[in-house]
Amino acid sequence: MADGGNLISLQGIQKKYVLGDQEVYALRKIDLNIPRGEYVALMGPSGSGKSTLMNIIGCLDTPTEGQYFLNGKEVSRMTDSELSTVRNKEIGFVFQTFNLLPRLTALDNVALPLVYAGIGKKERTEIARQTLVDVGLADRTHHKPNELSGGQRQRVAVARALVNKPSILLADEPTGNLDSRTSVEIMNLFEEIHKKGNTIILVTHEEDIARFAKRVIRVRDGMIENPGTQP
DSSP, rough: OOTTEEEEEEEEEEEEEEEEEEEEEEEEEEEEEEETOOOEEEEETTTSSSSHHHHHHHTTTSSEEEEEETTTTTTTTHHHHHHHHHHHHHHEEEEETOOOTTOOOOOHHHHHHHHHHOOOOHHHHHHHHHHHTTTGGGGGGOOOGSOHHHHHHHHHHHHHHHHTOOSSEOOOSSSTTTOOHHHHHHHHHHHHHHHHOEEEEEEOOOOOHHSSSSSSEEETEEEEEOOOOOO
């Protein structure tokens, strides 16, 4: 059983791919603990394994070897159906490309995870509206994505990620499509979210963005080169 103080505990995680007669390791013997409420950045060059590590943490992929505990549950051995449930309940995803549905309003985009969770229309509308207020978009609830700026679209995406009150907010290059000023605004929003007690895992290749996190974990050649200093 993983340490109760850690929201995430990775023990001996390996990810191996077989290419023809070759075995390629994307991750090698990863040991990593992330306590509840921490704000960490995963950094590494292209091909370092940080994307594979992010996919395993986000339950989008499973390790070849090792154990992964999330919120006290071992997810490394779960079925696809069980992983899907964990993704929906425990993890909020924010992507570089926003991934909003163009025909839906901001409100309906944010409410979508609540539809899958089986929450009734009136309740999910109220929850989605309040979540948009929380990210500073009270006046944009009925706008569609093409009527919003890049920064506003990313705020909608953040609201959608938060609407189920997940254990983790997992952000993959969340400022990659934004200009410098808007990037800082989004990172300030993450700082506000973290202050409310949310656990944030930020994947980035930009040093100035990683500096917003409280701990920077550096990945190289499928291994953790530097686990950073916990606050």
